Amino acid sequence: MLTKIETISSCPNCGSNQPIGYNFCGRCGQPNFVIEKEKDEESRRNIKYLLAYIISLLIMLIAGGFTEDSLFTAIILAVAYAFFDLAFASIQPRVWNLLLPKLIHFKPLIAIIIIAIVSGFVVSFVMDNLNYALFGETYSLILPFMESNNPLLFGIIIIGVFPAFFEELAFRGFVYNNLDKIAGKKSAMWGSTFLFGLVHFSLLSLIWIIPFGLMLAYFRNKYSTLLYGIVGHFTHNTTSVLIEYYRII
Amino acid sequence: MLELFQCSKCNFSLNSQDVFCNNCGYPERGNQEQKEIYEDEIKVKKFNATQADKELDNVRILLKIIIALTLLVGMFYLFSEDTFEDGIACLVATLIYIGCLIWVNKQPLSGVLAAFLFWLTLQLSVVFTNPVYLFKGIIWKILFISIFIKGINSARKYQKISNQLKNRNAN
Numbered sequence: 001m002l003t004k005i006e007t008i009s010s011c012p013n014c015g016s017n018q019p020i021g022y023n024f025c026g027r028c029g030q031p032n033f034v035i036e037k038e039k040d041e042e043s044r045r046n047i048k049y050l051l052a053y054i055i056s057l058l059i060m061l062i063a064g065g066f067t068e069d070s071l072f073t074a075i076i077l078a079v080a081y082a083f084f085d086l087a088f089a090s091i092q093p094r095v096w097n098l099l100l101p102k103l104i105h106f107k108p109l110i111a112i113i114i115i116a117i118v119s120g121f122v123v124s125f126v127m128d129n130l131n132y133a134l135f136g137e138t139y140s141l142i143l144p145f146m147e148s149n150n151p152l153l154f155g156i157i158i159i160g161v162f163p164a165f166f167e168e169l170a171f172r173g174f175v176y177n178n179l180d181k182i183a184g185k186k187s188a189m190w191g192s193t194f195l196f197g198l199v200h201f202s203l204l205s206l207i208w209i210i211p212f213g214l215m216l217a218y219f220r221n222k223y224s225t226l227l228y229g230i231v232g233h234f235t236h237n238t239t240s241v242l243i244e245y246y247r248i249i
Numbered sequence: 250m251l252e253l254f255q256c257s258k259c260n261f262s263l264n265s266q267d268v269f270c271n272n273c274g275y276p277e278r279g280n281q282e283q284k285e286i287y288e289d290e291i292k293v294k295k296f297n298a299t300q301a302d303k304e305l306d307n308v309r310i311l312l313k314i315i316i317a318l319t320l321l322v323g324m325f326y327l328f329s330e331d332t333f334e335d336g337i338a339c340l341v342a343t344l345i346y347i348g349c350l351i352w353v354n355k356q357p358l359s360g361v362l363a364a365f366l367f368w369l370t371l372q373l374s375v376v377f378t379n380p381v382y383l384f385k386g387i388i389w390k391i392l393f394i395s396i397f398i399k400g401i402n403s404a405r406k407y408q409k410i411s412n413q414l415k416n417r418n419a420n
Contacts, residue, residue: 018271019271022272023271023274023416024270024272024274025269026264026267026268026269026270027267027268027269028268028269029268029276031274036413039412040409058369058370058373061373134333134334135334179359182359182408183358184356186356187358187359190352191359191363194366198366198370201370203337203342204338204341206341
């Protein structure tokens, strides 16, 4: 019973000994105000972090909107977002724990890769046709990279690698953690997905980004790691780039 | 030797010296009066929770108005070829606002935040196309923002009470 001795604090109301982290005093029934206050302060801090992130994100989006489509701005924006996400993730060291290569299981890894490849094909096909049917035009992912020597390489790095790592870190890491503390797991899954959809700044794209984001959030929640999400996000984006580059569909 | 027994409300194990449950605060070995006080406290908290929930009605009404307007404008846009794209955008936005309304009923704080954020993003994207739009209907915008912010406060209050109820295992 050694642990019992180490985990004792006294009730400020009646002075009796209580286990650390107790909700109510066993003798006098008074709630543990210290714990309640701590929880309240933590939730306030989480809301503050989240709002700071959202406001700076909106500013970044506005700034990005004033740039032209070119290789140079694409690279600058990708690097700027990377620094931005890194800065927020380093406020909360808990986010980095999600990147530890602990037990990576074979089955979920294969599952998410297959889901991501299939979704890459389905989304490319459906969105191209939908955009064409509704608006008479389709959108290109790799157009800004066509002026470079190696469009495929730039496409894979800037569309595949960067968003996979940094967006996962930001949305399934930072945003998810904060929302989880404020309002619970379910809200964290939906909320991070919702924000993830909003930053893509395209209403029509939400019809695939929301299910896709929920899928990533599901893996984040179930296995408590970002690694599956990073692999899935990378596979999906790279599949879309390859499809467009080789004109598969 | 401490004799262990369980709380009849939350099954938390307690030792024989305890009168109240460490986890949910129920006076497991208290007298009738203490038990009545406990039940009354929960009743008061539940009443406060419904009051805080009522305060959210403003946000609900605002969302319903926004949904109706977006849908109406969207339908109107759909009939003209020039504004067809905007019509589709309005319909998607309507669906998302409906989602937010459902969310407000399930988990008020994140629901109100999501609705406010979405509305703000849409306003920004409009201002984007032409900065003059920032001042169009500015009084309405200020009114909407104040209702949203008040809603966030009510939602926080609701959340706090609901957490206290959860602690007492009486949600």
